[in-house]
Amino acid sequence: MAHTILVLNGPNLNMLGKREPTIYGHETLADVEQLCVEVGSGHGFAVQCLQTNHEGVMIDRIHAARGTVAGIVINPGAWTHTSVAIHDALAAAEVPVLEVHISNVHKREAFRHHSYVSLVAVGVIAGFGTHGYKLAIDHFAKLLKTA
């Protein structure tokens, strides 16, 4: 059976393409999700995608990932910097997590320099634009083949 990779995007990422394009670029969320499905299928993965602006919806989806997906790629958006609850949900899921940020958060405001999610992530990809999602899925291919 194909491994399933879950690609999660948090608040405001539905606005990709329109939102602050000098920071986040011109690609839309649909472009990003299509990229993830294509890259995943190139590695033999099934890819499921969810974007939500509602923290409880995100937490429920993370819980449902436990025992059902091989890896989570998550761009938690602003919850990165604020949400102990997303951190705790990811810890409870016991699924390997790769954290992705389109922008280089370390080059931006100080409040973006801390991540609750990094504490439960295998690795963090930031500043590579939407290419970061591809890098994350490529890394899962390597990680899961050698597991």
Ligand code: DQA
């Ligand atoms: C982001 C960075 C966050 O600080 C911000 O709140 C976002 C997007 C990124 O992809 O660069 O919503 O996660």
